[in-house]
Amino acid sequence: MSEIVSVDVPNDPSLFDKIVNLSKRRGFVFPSAEIYGGFRSTYDYGPIGVLLLRNVKDAWWRAMVQMRDDIVGLDAAILSPPAIWEASGHLANFTDPLVDCKVCNERFRLDKLDDPNTCPNCNSKDSFTEARQFNLMFKTYAGPLAESGAEVYLRPETAQGMFVDFANVLQTSRKKPPFGIAQIGKSFRNEITPGNFVFRTREFEQMEMEYFVPPDEASKYYEYWCTERFQWYLDLGIPADKLRLRPHDEDELSHYSSGTSDVEFLFPWGWDELEGIANRGDYDLTQHANASGEKLDYFDPATNTRYTPHVIEPAAGATRTMMAFLLAAYDEEEVRGELRTVLRLHHRLAPYKVAVLPLSKKDTLTPVAREVLKSLQPHFMCDYDETQNIGKRYRRQDELGTPYCVTVDFDSLEDAAVTVRERDSMEQDRVPIADLLAYFRERLD
Ligand code: ATP
Numbered sequence: 001m002s003e004i005v006s007v008d009v010p011n012d013p014s015l016f017d018k019i020v021n022l023s024k025r026r027g028f029v030f031p032s033a034e035i036y037g038g039f040r041s042t043y044d045y046g047p048i049g050v051l052l053l054r055n056v057k058d059a060w061w062r063a064m065v066q067m068r069d070d071i072v073g074l075d076a077a078i079l080s081p082p083a084i085w086e087a088s089g090h091l092a093n094f095t096d097p098l099v100d101c102k103v104c105n106e107r108f109r110l111d112k113l114d115d116p117n118t119c120p121n122c123n124s125k126d127s128f129t130e131a132r133q134f135n136l137m138f139k140t141y142a143g144p145l146a147e148s149g150a151e152v153y154l155r156p157e158t159a160q161g162m163f164v165d166f167a168n169v170l171q172t173s174r175k176k177p178p179f180g181i182a183q184i185g186k187s188f189r190n191e192i193t194p195g196n197f198v199f200r201t202r203e204f205e206q207m208e209m210e211y212f213v214p215p216d217e218a219s220k221y222y223e224y225w226c227t228e229r230f231q232w233y234l235d236l237g238i239p240a241d242k243l244r245l246r247p248h249d250e251d252e253l254s255h256y257s258s259g260t261s262d263v264e265f266l267f268p269w270g271w272d273e274l275e276g277i278a279n280r281g282d283y284d285l286t287q288h289a290n291a292s293g294e295k296l297d298y299f300d301p302a303t304n305t306r307y308t309p310h311v312i313e314p315a316a317g318a319t320r321t322m323m324a325f326l327l328a329a330y331d332e333e334e335v336r337g338e339l340r341t342v343l344r345l346h347h348r349l350a351p352y353k354v355a356v357l358p359l360s361k362k363d364t365l366t367p368v369a370r371e372v373l374k375s376l377q378p379h380f381m382c383d384y385d386e387t388q389n390i391g392k393r394y395r396r397q398d399e400l401g402t403p404y405c406v407t408v409d410f411d412s413l414e415d416a417a418v419t420v421r422e423r424d425s426m427e428q429d430r431v432p433i434a435d436l437l438a439y440f441r442e443r444l445d
Contacts, residue, residue, distance in 0.1 A: 015330060023326070041200075041201050052325070055351070078155050078188075096109050096134055096136060099131050102124075104124070136189040138189075154187075161183060163284040169181050176298065177214050178221060209315075218281070244263075256280055275317070277315075285308050329344045344401070347443075353380040354382045356369050357408070364410075372418065393405075401423070404440065405421045
């Protein structure tokens with residue numbers, strides 16, 4: 001291994017640009033509507049990005065729903081009537097303070113400015129207008145007439161669907177507190193200053209879970225979910241020195257929250273939020289019960305009492321988290337005098353698990369390579385690539401984060417075996433084709 005020299009990427013100030021370039025070049029993320037000049041701060045997830053994003057969401061769903069018997073899933077509507085947002089408080093309060101610079105006319109979110117008196121665009125002092133509260137919800141109209149009765153909103157978070165369906169889920173799932181409802185889906189916010197690639201966009205995906213508990217157990221479960229959620233990122237390969245749990249100060253807390261902590265990642269611009277875990281009390285269920293006139297509580301037959309459960313909410317962003325995984329996985333090293341770029345993604349997240357690469361595009365090798373591909377495809381997401389020289393194809397798979405490459409060569413025709421190359425160590429194993437599935441199952445499952 002003496003030929004490998006590690007390049008210290010974490011301190012590399014150009015890491016952000018490298019990720020944006022790699023994303024475009026290799027098909028992770030494209031700027032949206034590019035042939036029409038682009039549409040500011042919206043992105044499309046390309047052939048590789050759609051796999052990575054799906055794997056992030058699957059890893060969350062696996063941890064939050066599949067591996068537990070106390071959490072069930074939901075997929076609620078995106079279009080929603082104003083009544084929901086009136087009751088939740090979003091119509092009145094889901095606002096950010098907006099200021100305009102009177103010199104350069106740029107707009108900013110006041111609470112995100114390093115210095116609230118200096119324009120970061122033109123450096124003018126005291127050039128801002130008075131802050132105005134700007135509601136972040138997208139409003140549209142259902143049906144052919146744009147009249148006030150037809151107003152609907154695109155949801156700005158997935159959470160409210162879980163509160164509104166609380167009674168339906170309680171009745172049909174046979175769960176009782178403590179239990180949770182989990183949801184993954186798109187949310188929309190008319191952000192004043194979207195930016196930093198997919199970190200802050202107007203259309204994004206969230207992974208949220210509402211955990212309903214007896215009121216006197218809320219603190220215990222708040223601590224529990226802070227620990228669980230922090231560990232999830234570590235388990236999927238975010239290094240411990242790039243992750244922290246930051247409890248909110250008193251003045252940051254929403255009026256109904258008795259505790260909130262953010263899981264933060266060390267982005268190239270500094271620490272920033274991946275997920276918030278909040279102890280929301282009985283605020284949400286009470287608001288919707290009062291506004292709808294429906295009972296949103298739980299009758300406990302064991303104690304013969306009725307109570308409104310308190311809620312612990314871990315709320316994460318799927319697209320933002322995908323970006324953090326890309327940043328954390330990016331590595332460069334010098335191999336025999338050449339720079340190798342490699343995404344050291346956790347196997348569970350890697351877009352392709354295995355790439356099948358016939359050594360050359362020869363009639364004799366292709367049928368064997370296709371057979372190998374066909375035998376692995378039902379079990380793992382695989383790529384197949386027979387163009388360019390093998391070195392270039394390995395480099396491409398390194399940049400996609402593919403953990404294993406299988407090379408079918410001329411010896412394969414004789415010994416019915418293939419060469420398996422591991423991404424991180426680049427070590428190679430000769431494996432009989434008949435044993436290949438078991439070999440990968442052992443390493444990838
Ligand atoms: P911020 O302070 O960054 O605006 P927030 O605290 O309002 O975020 P939440 O409402 O708690 O965010 O949303 C939960 C998660 O959803 C966030 O931690 C983040 O990962 C994700 N998220 C929120 N807004 C956006 C956005 N505009 N683009 C991408 N992801 C987002």
